[in-house]
Amino acid sequence: MEFGIFLNGFIPGPAAHDRASEHLGLRRELDLAIKADKHNWKYVWFGEHHALTEYSHMSAPEVLMGYVAAKTERIHLCTGINSLSPRKEHPVRYAERAAMLDHITEGRFEWGTGRGAGSHEVASFNIMDTNSTKAEWDEVSREIVRMWEQ
Numbered sequence: 791m792e793f794g795i796f797l798n799g800f801i802p803g804p805a806a807h808d809r810a811s812e813h814l815g816l817r818r819e820l821d822l823a824i825k826a827d828k829h830n831w832k833y834v835w836f837g838e839h840h841a842l843t844e845y846s847h848m849s850a851p852e853v854l855m856g857y858v859a860a861k862t863e864r865i866h867l868c869t870g871i872n873s874l875s876p877r878k879e880h881p882v883r884y885a886e887r888a889a890m891l892d893h894i895t896e897g898r899f900e901w902g903t904g905r906g907a908g909s910h911e912v913a914s915f916n917i918m919d920t921n922s923t924k925a926e927w928d929e930v931s932r933e934i935v936r937m938w939e940q
Contacts, residue, residue, distance in 0.1 A: 792834030796870060797827050799848035806844040814848065820857060827862035835870035835902070836860065841914040852887050855893040859895045866898045869890065873906030874930040875923050878915045879932045903931055 797819045806812035823834040836855055839846035850853065855867045872884055884903075891899040905923040906912050912920055 791907060792832040793826075793894060794835060796835045796866075797823060797848065797854075798837040798839065798846040800845060801847055802844050806847070812847055812893065813885050815817075816854070820854060823858045823867075824861050827858075827865035828903075831865060833866045833868055833900070835868045836839065837870050838872060840911045843913065855891055855899075856894065859891070859898070864898070867895055867915060869902045871904040871906075873901045873912075873923075874903055874905060874934075875912065875915065875926050876930055877917055877926070878906075881912040881933050882937065884930075885934045888934070889938065903927070914928060 799819060801812055801815040801818055803899050805815065826834055836851035837848050838844050840849050851869060855869075858865075858869055867886075872888075874881065874884060878909045888899065888901045905920075909918075909920050911924065912918075917923065
């Protein structure tokens with residue numbers, strides 16, 4: 791059996807609006823990932839969310855993954871998920887970051903991707919129609935795999 795932990799940057803209640811509490815909450819989640827490695831857990835999944843108050847404060851999971859990679863030896867670091875709209879970011883950047891994470895973790899990086907979460911989040915990037923992200927994801931996910939192959 792394999793065990794994993796999902797980190798999202800969850801900071802409940804009034805603490806979600808307090809800078810010191812947010813910092814402490816994110817540091818605690820990083821510590822959980824490091825402890826999971828020490829206890830032979832297989833995965834740590836990092837969520838990616840934008841413009842949310844309590845549910846998730848993790849807008850740049852790759853930054854946290856780099857930190858955890860330097861402090862761990864075995865645990866697989868995984869995106870859960872990278873949302874791929876090219877209106878949010880160019881697909882080459884997703885491919886580059888995933889490749890770099892795979893290198894620095896010596897093969898412990900696992901890439902998870904999807905269309906993104908709710909309408910509030912995608913609206914942060916001026917994407918007003920969540921249905922429009924389906925065709926983008928279908929195209930971009932294939933492009934990224936092709937970039938790695940070529």
